[in-house]
Amino acid sequence: MRTQQLAGTRVPVIGQGTWQMGEDPARHQEEVAALRLGIDLGMTLIDTAEMYGEGGAELVVGDAIAGQRDQVFLVSKVYPHNASRQGIPQACERSLRRLKTDSIDLYLLHWRGQYPLEETVEAFERLREAGKIGRWGVSNFDLDDLQELSTEGCATNQVLYNLEERGIEFDLLPWCKEQRMPVMAYCPIGQAGKMLANATLKQVAARHDATPAQVSLAWLLRQDGVIAIPKAVRPEHVRLNAQAAQLKLEAGDLEALDQAFQAPKRKQRLAMV
Numbered sequence: 377m378r379t380q381q382l383a384g385t386r387v388p389v390i391g392q393g394t395w396q397m398g399e400d401p402a403r404h405q406e407e408v409a410a411l412r413l414g415i416d417l418g419m420t421l422i423d424t425a426e427m428y429g430e431g432g433a434e435l436v437v438g439d440a441i442a443g444q445r446d447q448v449f450l451v452s453k454v455y456p457h458n459a460s461r462q463g464i465p466q467a468c469e470r471s472l473r474r475l476k477t478d479s480i481d482l483y484l485l486h487w488r489g490q491y492p493l494e495e496t497v498e499a500f501e502r503l504r505e506a507g508k509i510g511r512w513g514v515s516n517f518d519l520d521d522l523q524e525l526s527t528e529g530c531a532t533n534q535v536l537y538n539l540e541e542r543g544i545e546f547d548l549l550p551w552c553k554e555q556r557m558p559v560m561a562y563c564p565i566g567q568a569g570k571m572l573a574n575a576t577l578k579q580v581a582a583r584h585d586a587t588p589a590q591v592s593l594a595w596l597l598r599q600d601g602v603i604a605i606p607k608a609v610r611p612e613h614v615r616l617n618a619q620a621a622q623l624k625l626e627a628g629d630l631e632a633l634d635q636a637f638q639a640p641k642r643k644q645r646l647a648m649v
Contacts, residue, residue, distance in 0.1 A: 377418035377621045380603050382558050383482045383511035383531040387449045389597050390621050391421030392614075393562060393607035398432025403609070404439070410609045411440035415447060417618035423534070423560070423605045425453035425486055426471050434474035442476060450475065451482045451560075453515055453534075456489020463491075464499035468508055482531055483509040487516035487648065493525050501529065515560075518646040519548045527555060536647045537561035537602070539592055539637040540571045543644035553601050563649060564596050564604040565589045576636035580629045590616055594623035595633060 379386040392414045397407045411422060422441070424433045434452065441448045452475070458467040472478060483503065485496055500512035514525065515534035522533060533552060537544055537559065544559070552559050565588075566572060572588040581591045589606070596604050597620075608614045625633075 377618065378597075380558060380601070382421075382449070382603060383513070385449065385481075387421045387603065388419055388621070389603055390419055390593060390617055391423055391449075391451075391560075391603060391605045392419050392617075393605040394422065394424040394433040394437060395428055395562070395607055396433075397424075397607070397609070398429030398434070398436045404436060407436045407609055408440045410611065410614050411437065413611055413614050414608070414618065415440070415444065417615065418621075419614075419618055420447055421449045421451065421603070421605070423451040423562075424475075425484075426458070426467060427453065427455055427486060431470070431474050434471055438474055438476040445477055449481045450477065451484065452480050453484040453486040456485065456487055456491070459485055459489055459496045459499070460491045461495050461499050464496065465503060465508075468503055472508065479508055479510065481510040482513060483511075484513045484515045484532070484534060488514075488521055497526060497529070515562075516646065516648050519551055522548075522551070527557065530557065532558050532560050532603075534560035534562055534605075536563050536649055537596065538564050538566050538571065539574075539577070539595060539633060540566050541647045542637065543640050543647055546640040546643055548646070556601070558601050558603055560603045560605055561596050562605055564606050565592045567649065574636055576632050580625070580632060583629070584623060584625075586620070586623055587616055589613075590620040590623055591625065591629075591633075593617065593620035594625050595630070597621065598625060598630070
């Protein structure tokens with residue numbers, strides 16, 4: 377699979393998200409199997425958070441990576457209300473226990489909260505120096521937040537980005553590219569299937585004998601510096617996500633998608649879910 381530089385290492389351009397995993401114990405083994413299949417298919421970047429299932433998703437990930445931790449690039453996120461000088465190390469230790477590992481490759485502030493950024497960064501740096509995390513970054517930060525943050529040491533910004541939500545293209549994405557800061561795109565195929573029902577998207581998919589979800593991923597990955605983290609549990613969807621890394625869209629496809637999902641013409645409020 378094609379790779380992208382992130383936090384000082386090469387990672388696949390398509391990883392695996394875990395939002396809404398770990399919420400139903402009856403699905404635990406199914407979710408573990410899906411992540412393991414994804415790893416086998418080359419999607420070795422796994423993104424999770426202490427928020428997902430209130431730790432449940434990290435438990436799923438911990439079981440999925442058991443015996444193959446060294447093959448996986450592990451990303452987790454800390455709640456803003458835990459992002460204090462004292463709170464971050466405690467939250468990190470809880471995540472490490474659930475993940476059954478002694479280090480997290482990339483640890484993110486899930487969104488900006490009440491604590492000063494300087495305090496959060498200081499706590500992240502102490503974790504890095506202690507070997508508990510490899511690098512740190514942020515999530516759901518708009519351009520002004522990033523400019524206020526001392527971006528030295530910040531490895532990524534994880535944001536909502538897909539065909540329906542293109543607001544970051546106006547200023548945030550270009551700035552990140554200038555800074556050579558990779559962007560991790562969550563919800564890359566939208567939510568609840570609404571975007572995937574778009575007629576133009578279906579037409580482009582049919583021309584390539586692909587699915588609308590695969591085209592959505594290929595559209596994101598047409599540009600350097602973007603990593604997509606779709607979530608899938610059904611094996612067929614995991615396989616389709618992995619295959620999307622090979623899909624190349626043509627100029628006509630991109631023009632059609634631009635007409636159906638227009639790029640922003642002015643600054644927009646950063647979209648979040």
